[in-house]
Amino acid sequence: MKTVGYAAHDSEKPLEPYHFERRALRDEDVSIEILYCGVCHSDLHTAENDWGWTQYPVVPGHEIVGRVLEVGSGVTKYKVGDNVAVGCMVDSCLSCDQCHNGEEQFCREGMVGTYSGQDRISGELTQGGYSKHIVVREEFVLSVPEGLDLAKCAPILCAGITTYSPLRTWNVGPGSRVGVIGLGGLGHMAIKIAAAMGAHVTAISRSDKKKQQVLSYGAKDLLVSSDEDAMQAHANQFDVIINTIPVKHDFTPYIPLLDIDGTQVLVGQVGELEETNSVPLLMGRRRVAGSLIGGIAQTQEILDFCALHNILPEVEMIKMDQINDAFDKLKQGDMASRFVIDMSSLEV
Template sequence: MASFRYKTFGYAAPSAGARLQPFSFERRALRPNDVAMEILYAGVCHSDLHWARNDWGWSNYPVVPGHEIVGRVIAVGPEVTRFKAGDHVAVGCMADSCQHCDQCRKGEEQLCREGNTMTYGGLDRITQEMTHGGYSKHVVVRQEFVLRVPDGLDLSRAAPLLCAGITTYSPLRTWGIGPGSRVGVIGLGGLGHMAVKLAAGLGAQVTVMSRTPDKKADALALGADRLLVSTDLDAMAQAANGFDLIIDTVPNKHDLNPYLPLLDVDGTLVIVGQVGPLDEMSSVPLLLGRRRVAGSPIGGIAQTQELLDFCARKNILPETETIRMDEINEAFERMERSDVRYRFVIDMASLTEPAEATL
C-alpha cells in the first residue's frame, strides 16, 4: 500500500466567477480500503459551472470540479477486494458517506442522514480536507464508491452517465417505468437527452416537451416518439391526463403550471434540473387529479452500477463532444448558451503537468 500522498494537478476555480486555471495539489495517501486511479475522461456537468460561479451560495475555494469520472486503477489498499490495478472504473457525485444510517444500509447513500461526501467541494470524513474532483490527473476514493465500467462501454463517452445518466435513470426506476409507461421529458439538454434515451431503453412511450418545434428531429433521433410544443395550447389540452411520469430537466426558475394537467391520476412530475425557487404553483390540478410534484437527486451506488450495466447491454451512451482540458472555460461559456449537443467530455490525456508539479 502506498504510504505517501499523491502529488497531482488539474484545473481549479480559485474564486467565484474566476476562470478555471492550472492547479497543483495533493491527494491523500491510500487508506486500507482506498482505490487510486488515473483519470482518463471527465464529463462537464452544469453543476460544475454553478459551483465554480457560486450560483447556489455554498461554494468553497479553490475547488477542482468534476463528478463524472472514468479512469484506470493504478493502486489499491490492502483491504480492497473489488478492484485491481488496470481495471477501468468510474466515480460519480459521491466519494463517501456514513455507511451506517438507514439510508446507507439500503443502498441510498445519496440520502445519507449525515450527508454524503461530495466528490468535490465536500469535506473528507476523516481529515476534514476539502475534496477535489475529476478535472485532474488522479483521484483517490474508498472502494465502496468506485464503480466498474462494463466491457464494451465506450470509455470516451461514458463519463456523463455518472451524473446526467443516474440523475435521470433514478426517477425512472423509482417510479417503476417500463414497457407501456408514458413518460414526458421537459427540456432536451444534457439531462433531457439522457432521460429520453433511458426511458426509451426501458420500453416507455416517450414525449419531449419543448417551447418550439425546432427540436423535433433531434428528439425523434434520440428515441422519443413525439414532440409536444408546450406553447401550443390546443396540443397541450389534447395531451391532458396522458402521462404517468414527467421528468423536468429545466435548470432554472420556471412555471410548472402548464405541465400539471398533463399528468394522469397518480402521475408524478419529478424535478431533476432546477436547484432553487420555482414560479408560484397552483394546487388545483394536484388536488383534482391526485397528482404529485416530487424531486429526485442522483441514485445510490448500487443503482449507478445497475445503470452502467444497463447502458452497456443496451448500447446507450450520451451524445458528447470531446474537448481538451485547456478548453474548459470556453466550454463553460458555450454551455451557458446551450451550445453543446449534449455533453462535453474532457480527454484528460490533454492535461499537461505544470512545471512545479510532480507525481
Template sequence: MQTIGYAAANPEAPLAPYTFERRALRANDVAMEVLYCGVCHSDLHSARNDWGWSSYPLVPGHEIVGRVIAVGSEVRRYKEGDRVAVGCMVDSCQHCDQCHKGEEQLCREGNTGTYNGRDRITGEATAGGYSKHLVVREEFVLSVPDALDIAKAAPLLCAGITTWSPLRTWNVGPDSRVAVIGLGGLGHMAVKLAVGLGAKVTVLSRSLDKAADARELGAHALLVSTDATAMAEAGSSFDLIIDTVPVKHDLNLYTPLLDVDGTLVIVGQIGPMEEMSTTPLLLGRRRIAGSPIGGIRETQEMLDFCAEKNILPDVEMIRMDQINAAFDRMEESDVRYRFVIDMASLERSQ
C-alpha cells in the same frame, strides 16, 4: 500523491492550472488515473458559487472514468488496470438506514461530494475529476463494463444516474407513458433511458425546432408547450414527467398533463420555482416530487443496463484548456449534449 488539475481560485476567476496533493492510500482506498471527465452544469454553478456554498480553490468534476493504478491493502473488488468510474459522491456514513438500503445519496449525515465536500476523516476539502489522479474509498468506485465506450461513458455518472433513478423509482417499463421537459444533457439521457426501458416517450419543447433531435434520440413524439390546443388535448396523458429545466420556471403548464396518480419529478432546478396552482394536483391526485442522483448499487445497475442496450450520451470531446470556453457555451446551451474532457490533454495544458 502530488497531482495536477484545473481549479477556480474564486467565483470570478476562470479555471486555471493547479497543483495539489491527493491523500496517501488508506487501506480501503482505490487510486485511479482519470482518463475522461464529463462537464456538468453543476461544475459551472459551483465554480461561480451560484448556489452560495462553494469553497476555494475548487477543482470540479464528478463524471469521472479512468483506470486503477493502485489499491489499499484491504481492497478486494478492484485491481490495477481495471476500468472504473466515480460519480457525484465519494463517501457517506455507511451506517444509517439510507446507507443500509443502498441509498447513500440520501445519507442521514449527508453524503460527501466528489468535490467541494469535506473528507469524513481529515476534514480536508475534496477535489474532483478535472485532475490527473483521484483517490476514493472502494465502496464508491464503480466498474465500467467492457461494452461501454470509455471515451463517451463519463456523463452517465451524473446525467445518466440523475435521470435513471426516477425512472426506476416510479417503475417505468413497457406500458409507461413518459414525458421529458428539456432536451439538454439531462433531458437527452432521460429520453434514451426511458426508450431503453420500453416506455412511450414524448419530449416537451417550446417549439418544433427540436422535433428531429427528439426522434433521433428515440422519442415517439414532441409536444409543443406553447401550443395551447395541443397541450389541452394532451391532458391526463402521462404517468411520469421528468423535468430537467435548470432554471426557475412555471409548472402550471405541465401538471394537467399528468394522469391520475401521475408524478412530475424535478431533477434540474435547485432553488425557487414560479408560483403554482394546486388545483390540478388536488383534482387529479397528481404529484410533484424531486429526485437527486441514485445510490451506488443503482448507478452500477444503470452502467450495466447502458452496456447491455448500447446506450451512451451524445458528447463533444474537448481539451482541458478549453474548459472556460466550454462553460461559456454551456450557458448558451451550445452543446449537443455533453462536453467530455480528454484528460490526456491535461499535462499539455499546464
C-alpha cells in the same frame, strides 16, 4: 500524490490550471488516473456559486472515468489496470438505514460530494474530476462494464443515474408514458433510458430545434412548451414527467399534462421556484416530487443497463483548456448532448 486540475477560485473568474495534492492512499482506497470527465450543469452552478455553498478553490467534475493506478491493502474489488468510474459521491457513513438501503445520497450523516465536500477523516475539501488523478474509497468506485466505450460513457455517472433513478422509483416500464422537459445532458439521457425501458417518450422543449436529434434518441414526439394548443392537446397524457430545467421557473403549466395519479419529478433547478398553484394537482391527484442522483448500487445498475442495451451518451469531446468555452455554451442550453473532457493532454 501531486496532481493537476482546473479550478475555479471565485465565482467571477474563469477556471484555470491548479496544482494540488491528492491524499495518500488509505487501506480502503483506490487511486485512479482520470481519462475522461463529463461536464454537468451542476459543475457550472458550483463554479459560479449559484447555490451559495461553494468553497473555493473548487475543481468540479463528477462524471469520472479512468483506470486504477494503485490500490490500498484492504481493497478487494479492484486491481491495477481496471477500468473504473466515480460519480457524484465519494463517501458516506455506510452504517445508517439509508446507506444500508443503498441510498447513500440520503445518508443520515450527509454524503460526501465528489467536489466541494468534506473528507470524513481529514476534513479536507474534496476536489472533483477536472483533474488527472483522484483517490476514492473502494465502496464509491464503480466498475465500467466491458463493451461500454470509455470515451463516451462518463455522463452515465451523473446524467444517467439522476434520470434512471426516478424512472425506477416511479416504475417506468413497457407502455409507460414518459415526458422529459429540458433536452440537455440529463434530458437526452432520460430519453434514451426511458425508451430502452420500453416507455413511450415525448420530449418537451422550448422550441422544436432539437426535434430530429431527440427522435433519433428514441423519443416519439417533441412538444414545444410555449405552444399552448399543443400543450392542451397533450393534457392527461403522461404517467411520469422528468423536469430537468436548470433555472428558477414555474412547473405549474406541466402538471395538467399528467394523467390521474401522474408524477412530475423535479431534478433540475436546485433552489427557489416560481409560485405554483394547487388546482391542477388536486384535480387528478397528481404529484410533484424531487429526486437526487441515485445510490451506488443503482449507479452500477445503470452502467450495466447501458452496456446491455447499447446506450451511450451523445458527447462532444473537448480538451481541458476548452472548459471555459464549454461552460459558455452550456449556459445557452442549445445542446442535446454532453461535453466530455479528454484528460490525455493534461500534464502534471
